[in-house]
Amino acid sequence: MPDLLIELFSEEIPARMQARAREDLKKLVTDGLVEAGLTYASAGTFSTPRRLVLTVEGLTAHSPTTREERKGPRTDAPDAALQGFLRSTGLTRDQLEARDDKKGQVWFAVIQKPGRPASEIVAEVLEATIRNFPWPKSMRWGAGSLRWVRPLHSILCLLSDESGAAVVPLEIEGIAAGNSTRGHRFMAPDAFTVSGFDDYAAKLRRAKVMLDPAEREAAIRQEAANLAFARGWEIVPDDALLTEIAGLVEWPVPLMGAIEDRFLTLPPEVLQTSMKEHQKFFSARNPKTGRIEGFVTVANIETPDHGETILKGNQRVLAARLSDAAFFWENDLREARAGMGDWAEGLKSVTFQSKLGSQADRIARIAALAREIAPLVGVDPDQAEETAKIAKLDLRSAMVGEFPELQGTMGRYYALEAGKDTAVADAARDHYSPLGPSDAVPTAPVSVAVALADKLDTLTGFWAIDEKPTGSKDPFALRRAALGVIRLLLGNGARISLAEIFSGSIKNTAYSLADSHLLAVSKVSKDGSRTLTLKKDAEAIKALRFMFDRETLDRAIANGDLACVEVGQYTVAEKNWLPLQALTSDLLTFFHDRLKVYLRDQGIRHDIIDAVIAMPGNDDLVLLVNRATALNDVLKTEDGTNLLQGLKRAGNILAQAEEKDGVEYSFGADPKFAETEQERALFAALDRAEPAIREAVRLEDFQAATQGIASLRAPIDAFFEAVQINTDNQIARRNRLNLLSRIREAGRLVADFSRIEG
DSSP states (O other), rough: OOOEEEEEEEEEOOOHHHHHHHHHHHHHHHHHHHHHTTTOEEEEEEETEEEEEEEEEEEBOOOOEEEEEEEEEEESSSHHHHHHHHHHOOOOGGOOOOEEETTTTEEEEEEEEEOOOOOHHHHHHHHHHHTOOOSSSSSOOOOOOOOOOOOEEEEEEEEEETTTEOOOOOTTTTTTEEEEEEOOOTTTTTTTEEESHHHHHHHHTTTOOOOHHHHHHHHHHHHHHHHHHTTEEEEOOOHHHHHHHTTTTTTOOOEEEEOOOOGTTOHHHHHHHIIIIEEEEEEEEOOOOOOEEEEEEEEEHHHHHHHTTHHHHHHHHHHHHHHHHHHHHHHHHHHHTTHHHHHHHHGGGGGEEEEEEHHHHHHHHHHHHHHHHHHGGOOOOOHHHHHHTTTTGGSSHHHHOOOOTTTTTHHHHHHHHHTTHHHHHHHHTTOOOSSTTOOOOOHHHHHHHHHHHHHHHHHHHHHHOOOOOBTTOOOHHHHHHHHHHHHHHHHHOOOOOOOHHHHHHHHHHHHHHHHHHHHEEEEEEEOOOOOEEEEOOOOGGOOEEEEEEEHHHHHHHTTEEEEESSSSSEEGGGGGOOHHHHHHHHHHHHHHHHHHHHHHHHTTTHHHHHHHHHHTTTOOHHHHHHHHHHHHHHHHHHHHHHHHHHHHHHHHHHHHHHHHHHSSSOSSOOOGGGOOOHHHHHHHHHHHHHHHHHHHHHHOOOHHHHHHTTTTHHHOOOHHHHHSOOOHHHHOOOHHHHHHHHHHHHHHHTTGGGGGGO
16 A cells, blocks of 8 residues: 655745644545545644645555446436436436336436546645645735745655655646655755655755654753753743744754843843744743743754854844833833823723723723622722722733733733732732633632623623624624633632622613713603704714613613613604613523533533523522532432432423313322322421421532432332322322422422433
């Protein structure tokens, strides 16, 4: 069986595109080969800045001959039907066979496709792959029509076996496949021929090209660590930067330099971010001082002076970059020490979202919401409000303007310079967290309060203007914000009624919009409808869904409603008011869906979550998860599994009887009408269990409550084994159905077991 080697040699491929390109090359080629009837043992891909490589081992030499039979129209069918069948098969009429069928004779086509050599199939598949390669961005060059990420120079395509290697005949836009490639652009630019993958990899290494990106990463990591260790430093880990640099060089040569003393007073985050974003440098930290004091740059060439000239050039550029950062830092410090008043004023002219006002409007809403949340997480409301008012002021700083990823981080420094308490400063840094599933969850109470307020204001605001996520689209990252709220609540055991918070936040947003856009009631008609006129900014807020004058808003909130209006003059009838409860309920459902995704990764099934969502208090996520966890643990046991079947059986029998009889069996079960020992035992077990379960639920001891439910497993099983529910004795039947109701209600003390799958 031959092995296949493909190399697509071009100008430099952007590092960010290489990993996906490797996957696409492997999938497109191997899928095409398999579809054409070839099989293979294994496949692997590699990349450098100038080449994409695929190696396929154990490829079959030929595709098999295939025979396919297709049933066509009846022999007496109209000629048009027959002609369509002939076109679909590629045969002529005399090549068809007439065969007997249930409804008469029909035409059959026997299509035989002879096998083809692998080289022919590879050529077709590779040409289709190159012409249709899914680069995120591509270009044309010269007079040709071929598109590639960068100009494509050569194609290496070999099939090799024990008898030798053969070039696959292929030409695309004047580029003919061959058996040669080139090494490093500067250190080994001459062409050389290869006879297979092992020969190819060995000759590339001699030509100063390290083919495997994982090997380049490992080499960079090890040499950088060695250079840092020699100076008593350590490299600040950055896997993303490591992967990017490995995609920029074919022969990595790490070089270490020191940062000038005049820049060492800059915050370490500034140094690290500046060097990473502008220079692609690794940061080197002195563990004794905790400061970033050096850097590692990775060259793509070995030089006679061992990189000294390269290093000097990099240090000059770095000094210019850090001089800018130092200038920003000094200016920002002066503003911070002056109280950051200019920054607060400047945020009034920064739009947060066209329908939700400025950043200053948003900060005012977050501050009000943080004050409301503060007592629920054990924080002084004044401290939470103060923190919320300064947490985003660094958005106007020069440093964050240059490095947006430092927002929050710089806020902490500026808050401390402004004389704020450490807890307040830490909250300014942490209130964006958690940003992703691997991000740490803040635990300091004031940080939790402001982080919750920040995310909840975003969610309620976008819900109020009807900008919800749809399908896979979530331009405002609302799913991420909801997951952040979930992790904050669960990680800190915060007991908060989300429905109440949603309601208050939406009302707060409504007041904010009403004040900022100045609506007025200009006319009230006899039927109670209103004509509203905007006083200003009509064009700027055309897309607003919710706008209110103070009078209308007050009345709407008093009634538990919000008015739904449009911009300009327009009539709002009572029927057009949107209940506030509908908004909060919809947003809570969104949270429950996010919670299912979050808990699924922790091994809790969605139907178990549905069962506890049906219980009261489902807007307290800590309570909800405690219920779900306890129920999940019980249902993993044999008793729990059998109990579930018993509860579902009781519920099903009861539902059928209630539908048939047109009554509800929910009371009146009496042990004096029990006819069997199993009935009497079940009555006694329920009498013991129900009070204990109710008390455990009241104390929120759901482990005890679910264990109490599980204790009913044996008497319920015995009852169903021995007792006929729908007996001819109507008194006994009604009594037994009411007893089933007690079983169902005992389960409902913990969860709605009817929602759990069997």
